[in-house]
Amino acid sequence: MSEQEPRIAELHAAQPGDRRADFPALDQQINGHSLVYLDSAASSQAPTAVIDAVASYQQNDHANVHRGVHTLSHRATEAYEGARDLVKSFVNASTRSEVVFTRGTTEAINLVAQSFCRPVLKPGDRIVITHLEHHSNIVPWQQVCEQTGAELLVASIDEKGQINIAELIGMLDERVRILAIAHVSNALGSILPVRELVEKAHSLDIPVLIDGAQAVPHMPVDVLDLDCDFYAFSGHKMFGPTGIGVLYGKEARLESMPPWQGGGDMILEVSFDGTTYNELPYKFEAGTPNISGAIGLGAAVRYLQGIGMDVIARHEQEILDYMTSELNKVDGMRLIGTADEKASVQSFLLDDIHPHDLGTILDHQGVAIRTGHHCAMPVMNRFGIPGTARASLALYNNRDDIDRLVESLNAARKIFS
Amino acid sequence: MSEQEPRIAELHAAQPGDRRADFPALDQQINGHSLVYLDSAASSQAPTAVIDAVASYQQNDHANVHRGVHTLSHRATEAYEGARDLVKSFVNASTRSEVVFTRGTTEAINLVAQSFCRPVLKPGDRIVITHLEHHSNIVPWQQVCEQTGAELLVASIDEKGQINIAELIGMLDERVRILAIAHVSNALGSILPVRELVEKAHSLDIPVLIDGAQAVPHMPVDVLDLDCDFYAFSGHKMFGPTGIGVLYGKEARLESMPPWQGGGDMILEVSFDGTTYNELPYKFEAGTPNISGAIGLGAAVRYLQGIGMDVIARHEQEILDYMTSELNKVDGMRLIGTADEKASVQSFLLDDIHPHDLGTILDHQGVAIRTGHHCAMPVMNRFGIPGTARASLALYNNRDDIDRLVESLNAARKIFS
Amino acid sequence: MAAAAPSQEELRGLYRELILDHARNPRNFGKLAEPSHLAEGINPLCGDKLKVYLQLKEDGQIADASFEGSGCAISVASASLLTEAVIGMTKDDAVGFFSAVINSLTGTEGVKNFDLGKLAALQGVREFPARVKCATLAWHALNAAIHDDQQTATTE
Amino acid sequence: MAAAAPSQEELRGLYRELILDHARNPRNFGKLAEPSHLAEGINPLCGDKLKVYLQLKEDGQIADASFEGSGCAISVASASLLTEAVIGMTKDDAVGFFSAVINSLTGTEGVKNFDLGKLAALQGVREFPARVKCATLAWHALNAAIHDDQQTATTE
Numbered sequence A, B: 001m002s003e004q005e006p007r008i009a010e011l012h013a014a015q016p017g018d019r020r021a022d023f024p025a026l027d028q029q030i031n032g033h034s035l036v037y038l039d040s041a042a043s044s045q046a047p048t049a050v051i052d053a054v055a056s057y058q059q060n061d062h063a064n065v066h067r068g069v070h071t072l073s074h075r076a077t078e079a080y081e082g083a084r085d086l087v088k089s090f091v092n093a094s095t096r097s098e099v100v101f102t103r104g105t106t107e108a109i110n111l112v113a114q115s116f117c118r119p120v121l122k123p124g125d126r127i128v129i130t131h132l133e134h135h136s137n138i139v140p141w142q143q144v145c146e147q148t149g150a151e152l153l154v155a156s157i158d159e160k161g162q163i164n165i166a167e168l169i170g171m172l173d174e175r176v177r178i179l180a181i182a183h184v185s186n187a188l189g190s191i192l193p194v195r196e197l198v199e200k201a202h203s204l205d206i207p208v209l210i211d212g213a214q215a216v217p218h219m220p221v222d223v224l225d226l227d228c229d230f231y232a233f234s235g236h237k238m239f240g241p242t243g244i245g246v247l248y249g250k251e252a253r254l255e256s257m258p259p260w261q262g263g264g265d266m267i268l269e270v271s272f273d274g275t276t277y278n279e280l281p282y283k284f285e286a287g288t289p290n291i292s293g294a295i296g297l298g299a300a301v302r303y304l305q306g307i308g309m310d311v312i313a314r315h316e317q318e319i320l321d322y323m324t325s326e327l328n329k330v331d332g333m334r335l336i337g338t339a340d341e342k343a344s345v346q347s348f349l350l351d352d353i354h355p356h357d358l359g360t361i362l363d364h365q366g367v368a369i370r371t372g373h374h375c376a377m378p379v380m381n382r383f384g385i386p387g388t389a390r391a392s393l394a395l396y397n398n399r400d401d402i403d404r405l406v407e408s409l410n411a412a413r414k415i416f417s
Numbered sequence C, D: 001m002a003a004a005a006p007s008q009e010e011l012r013g014l015y016r017e018l019i020l021d022h023a024r025n026p027r028n029f030g031k032l033a034e035p036s037h038l039a040e041g042i043n044p045l046c047g048d049k050l051k052v053y054l055q056l057k058e059d060g061q062i063a064d065a066s067f068e069g070s071g072c073a074i075s076v077a078s079a080s081l082l083t084e085a086v087i088g089m090t091k092d093d094a095v096g097f098f099s100a101v102i103n104s105l106t107g108t109e110g111v112k113n114f115d116l117g118k119l120a121a122l123q124g125v126r127e128f129p130a131r132v133k134c135a136t137l138a139w140h141a142l143n144a145a146i147h148d149d150q151q152t153a154t155t156e
């Protein structure tokens, strides 16, 4: 027993919530108060390791990638492709060909809608999504349906913000060309049973895209284990830079797809008689990529692997539980999104204070939350509300942050009482 | 007279070529020699002002843009939109709505091909380009032609690498839906008479896209004066970060186009009955944009404006002239691309040394050039060669760089003699 | 980076009693029976939507005005104050008033020689740049309605 | 960041006399009259293309081999040396030799107990990672040809 104790102490010291010093943006005063950042679902802060990796690349190693024999070009290519290897191992893809760099989740989903779906969709075909999707996992499907005459089916959610699984499964039949679902809802925090849904869809030969924007920063993700066909996520929500994200796609799927954008790097040969496209993943990376962004994302992956995604998941779950119970103690509190399985996010309403006003008053006390529809207007319609206030967590949040949140909510009630 | 002298001395001291200290990447040893960077046409180095702007944004002001009431989100939005204003003034657009941020030139051209052209193209329609285009201004048009049955016409170039204007103008008639031309050729350095071509095309109501990737870093560009309908360029070639670029489009053109990618930020309202798109330029910026990239690009614009594009153009013209005459003194030299109007780039072949070998030998002496087809395979075919060695200039190059280039070319001849 | 942080007084300056009162009990709330002009305003930042209804007489006088929709305290109070202010104005005066209000909320200097009346209470928003669009939303809709603009007005 | 810079000797190690000789005077250059197997290799980095032709006997022995195309000194010399080396081998031996060569050029350790013969001259490329793909291009084409791969081989 006693031998174990030091190890427990170490574990405690290594709590992600104690690593705030790694994140320079957290160490500042906002309106005279130390910043409490509860808006990581919109975009996370970057650790020094990421900021420095990008700056150092620019200062020492920058050149265009893939086609240079000179030293800087070689270094840049190694660093860029090295980032791809890091991402591959992070989500456990089978090969590096399956890791396509995009601007973010949104571009990744558009790529699948336009390159995987558009060429084959016809009237009578269906695409199935859920009612809790982010606009980025709705609009690309609306667009491709409009372009092809296919139909968009939407599985509903219940009062707690959970999808109605039976209804969703009932929608799956031979007319469905793709099932596109969030792993974690950005507005409600609900975790979807994606593994089970992939299995069900695959039993009917329906390919599945998972929007993992809100999952990857918070829990271990293993695409091989999930067996999904596509998995999309964004660097800027997982402590990396903006402008970089990933489409994971099973090799056979990506192979079967025509390229989407055309340009440099995605071709083997261009002539006016015809053009031969490059291999995976380059076929889908037209033009000069976001080299520094990918390198920053690689540094973020390394940072996360250094802590361990399971450690992060446990830490955040504890803070989320604490947040839920503390918010429930605030008078006039209405929590939106109370699924049994949740991660990292809590939406709420306080009395009849408009979320926007709440956001301003909290900001005035140094507490940064997001307010509004969170790019999930259908969710707001479902609950009959124009928007919510949303506090969202990342590895660097701790109990003090929650206490400050609750304090400032009580202060807001006073102003509006 | 004597009063003028100090001013001339000042002018000389302010030569862009003397500002190398602003660019940390230039200050390093490569293979035991101080770096001579002659690959800016592939990607330019960034000044400290840009690197610091990006790092400082990440350290102090990062959050997601456009939808937050908290302080960081407001700061991020101001900085991102401020970058748009800087770009607007840099190319003299009429309104900020005309400045759409993209990943780079390639994405900008794909956007126009898919959103402006695809919906209206039909068999019998034509798109006109030239033989000196970069793959990014070829493949998107090949793709949209394949999708719609339209035809791609290619105006030829002469031995000097100049387009045959009469032939090009002869191709313009009522069947042509767009003329897409480079402002400056990346492989040959030829400057195209874009203003004249726009005027001619407009007299036949043909819209014009200009690929300005190689123009914007080297000369003043005024889209209002050019009167082009679209103008595309990349941040990473104008001393900004990778992953950010610009599509300028006339407001009326952009208004008339459906959105391309779908997702967050590009909508006003989403419901399953239908979605209302946002205003310009947001309609074309789906998903979280490359915020730090845009801010870096803004810093690059500020840096360039601080020097003055006309000063930069004069300086580079002088170095280019020096380079041409010095290269011509090297035995066995064959210059590829000898247009009367040229900017910033010189392609060449030396004896029968393959460019790739030349690249390695030069790199070994610290001289970074690019070798190969420069994403312009049709140009290589035109000259019946597999590739060239290319030395390309930017504001930070000076005569010493050219002397080092020539020295190392002579060394290469010895190895292969 | 940022301007000086808003102080506690400034927060109270934003949420003045007059504003909170109009937010809680908006005046002229609801549809007009037979509006001659109407327009919708959307704030894409938060998704807030307001509809402004006008009843114009033949001579251009605004006989009646109302609004509908949901929004934050600032946008609702601003819309409520708007309806009170413009009833009785000519449509030209209302356009002039619109410009003066927008200017007073967004301009770098305060507006001189223009009596904003109760609307002056909105000026606390000047210290909260992220909220300016809330205060101007109804006004953009008013302007669109008067000009019979088919399009949805936004605060961009 | 980078590994130690290549020295002047290393540059001479890359461009050895044997390599320059094969680059200037490539052996077995041109089409075979009636190849039983052929494949093309493209290096997307530089656009270099090489075609490798093989004439296999019924028993699997490589009766003749040649190549065509243009490329840098390294890729041409490598292709030239390849044709010399594989003529007379069985196709299985050639595949084994392919692996050994690739390994010797890209592996982190030198290849032990395998006599590369003249091909050892290519090893100078190990100090020039940007050029490894030039040296391996023809070998990938050889491997594709033996396996009757329809696709163009690339060095990626």
Ligand SMILES: Cc1ncc(COP(=O)(O)O)c(C=O)c1O
Pocket (backbone or CB within 6 Å): A264, A286, A287, A288, A289, B041, B042, B103, B104, B105, B106, B107, B134, B136, B137, B182, B184, B185, B186, B211, B213, B214, B234, B236, B245, B375
């Ligand atoms: C003339 C020209 N057009 C287009 C491009 C493509 O730009 P990017 O790769 O930044 O999209 C380049 C550069 O690679 C270029 O030189």
Ligand SMILES: Cc1ncc(COP(=O)(O)O)c(C=O)c1O
Pocket (backbone or CB within 6 Å): A041, A042, A103, A104, A105, A106, A107, A134, A136, A137, A182, A184, A185, A186, A211, A213, A214, A234, A245, A375, B264, B286, B287, B288, B289
């Ligand atoms: C669940 C979900 N999907 C998609 C997105 C879109 O990601 P991005 O804006 O980085 O493209 C987000 C975040 O905004 C999200 O939370």
